[in-house]
Amino acid sequence: MTTHPPFRKVFDGVATREQMHRLFDRHKDNPDFDPLSGKPYAGEWFEIEAASYHLMLALLPPLFQRTGMFGFSEYRAGSITSVFFTIRIRGRERWFHGFCDLTDKRSPDAMRAAIIAYETGAADSMTREEKLEAIWNATHPDCRGIAGESNPDAWPEDHKGKRAIVVDDNGAAVLKLLEHLTDDEIDARMANIHVRRSNRGGTSDADPS
Structure with missing residues (x-):
């Protein structure tokens, strides 16, 4: 395959x-x-x-x-x-x-x-990789970046160049590698994406036309 x-x-x-x-x-x-x-x-x-x-x-x-x-x-x-x-x-x-x-x-x-x-926002039909892409695209540019670009000393060498987003760590905003998000963090962000899209109005049907 x-x-x-x-x-x-x-x-x-x-x-x-x-x-x-x-x-x-x-x-x-x-x-x-x-x-x-x-x-x-x-x-x-x-x-x-x-x-x-x-x-x-x-x-x-x-x-x-x-x-x-x-x-x-x-x-x-x-x-x-x-x-x-x-x-x-x-x-x-x-x-x-x-x-x-x-x-x-x-x-x-x-x-x-x-x-x-x-x-x-039909997350159940998406793979983990597709969800991460959705989260990355939905994250404001001010809250995402590339590890090591602005503060290279803060990242291990093998993390540099990877995508990272801002997460809450016990009340502090920190950058975390996108690929290291936990399943709970992914589910929470996908739920927020779904809410934002639902608030645009209408139903969630999708048909060819």
Whole structure:
């Protein structure tokens, strides 16, 4: 069975057309980018405007197309290509883009399910890694950072460069590695994310449109 990195949201808000194209190339200067495999693009997704969705649909004949989804016929690299989604969430139609590794033909449906889970707070269907990505994206920039960037002496060498967020430690605000969050800490933060999204109004249904 082919394994893939967790599906993860890489942009907060709705990307404009210009932002979308920048996100398409966001790893071009990454030394870990392998042009033959396309990693680390696989599994990344973000929300786009309706106009961008329809622009990309009209640009080239789709690689595949079915209700609420189509694959872009020009591969990003290797077996990784763009998949565009139309999903109705809380009674409102929204549009998304994701990079799927088509060596696993189920990856577009798995990504769609991950997007719905993230946007509706359906944490029970998310892996630990997906929950950590949701927590990272939902944490205010002032309350998250990279271990060792501002105070390198405060971190062990093997922790430097990893993501960290502010947590409460007996009344004191301290930075803790994201990957070291306990299950209880994850559950509490996922509950807060779900409450914030529920407060936007509407139901939590998500159907293809």
